[in-house]
Amino acid sequence: MSTERIEEFLGAVKAAFAANTLIGLKLGGYHGAEADLKSIDVKKIVAKGTEKFSFTFHYKTRDIIKNQIQPEALGNLRTALRDEFRSARLATTEFDLTFERNGDKVRLKRTDVAGRVAPSTGHDRAKNRPLTATDKPWLHALGITGKDGQVRNDAQDKFRQINKMVEIFAPLIQAIKVDKPRIVDMGAGKGYLDFALYDYLDGKADIIGVELRDKLVADGNATAAASGFAGLSFVPGTILDYDATGADAVIALHACDTATDDAIYQGIKAGASLIAVAPCCHKQIRRQMEAGKPATELGVLLRHGIFLERQAEMVTDTFRALLLELSGYRVKVFEFVSDAHTPKNNLVVAEKDGRAGRDRDAVLKQIAETKALFGVERHYLEGLLGL
Ligand SMILES: C[S@@+](CC[C@H](N)C(=O)[O-])C[C@H]1O[C@@H](n2cnc3c(N)ncnc32)[C@H](O)[C@@H]1O
Known part of the structure; x- marks a missing residue:
């Protein structure tokens, strides 16, 4: 009954x-x-x-x-x-x-009853986060959630940040016209982005994290295995030594100083459809700007250390954008997470055009003029590209 x-x-x-x-x-x-x-x-x-x-x-x-x-x-x-x-x-x-x-x-x-309307079935739009379920082993292993499967109070910012990264990176990867793109994350660290993306893309991409520190590589591989993420792996070594042949996307988030250039170079060399980097420190160019002879008119703008640092950031990423254009990429630079999380919040996104790059002589002229203006002798990526 x-x-x-x-x-x-x-x-x-x-x-x-x-x-x-x-x-x-x-x-x-x-x-x-x-x-x-x-x-x-x-x-x-x-x-x-x-x-x-x-x-x-x-x-x-x-x-x-x-x-x-x-x-x-x-x-x-x-x-x-x-x-x-x-x-x-x-x-x-x-x-x-x-x-x-x-x-x-x-x-x-x-x-x-009458006059009721069914609510939207959109997935928790109020929070507007791609990663909704929090009871995942990788979130726990990375210290984002506690034993109860809830996001820890001190990891709320990190959780928001990785959700934001997924929101930005997932459509870029889904736009790559390959069934199962191969994504290489250079300087992967603990692999926050890799776990989040792999989970969100439901295994529809192979993701490899390249990382200098053996312990992080071993931890990442153990967590990937425990999560059943067969297409996610971490390999030890340097960005430059990694053989990126066949990579459809090369990513590097906050890889230190010129490690970002190593990643860009590897992406260009592999002919990756997508190269996306969030640069970290910009020491290489800052040192040259300090030691070199920027145009006199710039003196007032470079007088304070903090402004010099920000200029070095803009100049470095301008060179990177120009060199990517020279290599046949369409480039966008935008802010990718609020600077409440990190002041290093620029993302350089380069998508392969399919056409020849911008007029080579025009770009080389712009690079030369910018170097002269800021007293820069040579950008590290130029050397990698044999320019
Ligand atoms: C600031 S952490 C960022 C980690 C990760 N991408 C993230 O955003 O959470 C930079 C990482 O890059 C690694 N790294 C720096 N230079 C490297 C290189 N040349 N080759 C491989 N890994 C490198 C460091 O060991 C470190 O784990």
């Missing part, structure tokens, strides 16, 4: 889910084995094109979100209604259906 009622209730949930009339489902009166669980809210979402039930488990001091596809979700709801929750309320655009269980007896009550 109660089984029939439970199936009737589940049938109404399933129909509302299918017809997009589901507003929400709340389970209460919990009497199961989890000490601090109070209630569960359920709604429909569409994540990466797949319709799912999104469960928010309300515990005494925290909430945990889990998203499940329909068969799994309905199975769990069946168990919950039968054994763990005494009450439930399904809200749809057309009616409310309440569920009351007392021992073996179940009572359903339907109340018709």
Whole structure:
């Protein structure tokens, strides 16, 4: 008898889910084995094109979100209604259906309503983050989440930052016209970007992180294996020594000073469709600007150390943009994370044009003029490119 009622209730949930009339489902009166669980809210979402039930488990001091596809979700709801929750309320655009269980007896009550509109199923747009589920081993291994699967208070900024990176990088990678692009992340560090991108792209790319420090490489590979990320790996060594042949994208985030140029050079040499770098320090050019003879008119702009540093940053990245253009890339430079996270927040994005680069003589002339203006003898990347 109660089984029939439970199936009737589940049938109404399933129909509302299918017809997009589901507003929400709340389970209460919990009497199961989890000490601090109070209630569960359920709604429909569409994540990466797949319709799912999104469960928010309300515990005494925290909430945990889990998203499940329909068969799994309905199975769990069946168990919950039968054994763990005494009450439930399904809200749809057309009616409310309440569920009351007392021992073996179940009572359903339907109340018709009018004028309701189903909420958007866009995935948690309020937070606007590509990485919504936080119960992932890699997030825990990288210290972003705690044992409870929640983002730690002191890692909220980092979590926002990697979400922002995914938002920027995923479309760039998806625009590469190759089935399973090969992405090489130079100076990968702990691999935050690589794990986040691999997860978000659902394995539709191979990602290799190149990193100098053996310990980070070993940790990254262990976490990738534990996460079942077969196409994500880390290799030890220097950026320049890595054989990047076949790379469709070369990325480098905050690789130190000229390591960024090593990455750009490797991308150009491999003929990668995408080269994207977020430069770090700009010492090589700063030293030359200090030692060289910038145009007298610039003296007033370079007098203060902080302004000299910012000019060095702009001059260095201007050379990089010009040299990429010379090599047949279309280049954009923009701010990629708010400087609340890091002051090193410029992203140089170069996409292979398919056409010959800009007029070679014109670009070389611009480079020469800029060098003369700022008292720069030679930019490191020029040397790599044999100019
Ligand atoms: C500031 S960290 C950034 C790490 C990572 N890309 C991120 O944004 O979280 C720079 C990393 O690049 C590595 N690195 C610096 N120069 C390198 C080189 N020439 N070859 C390989 N790795 C390098 C360092 O060991 C360090 O882990």
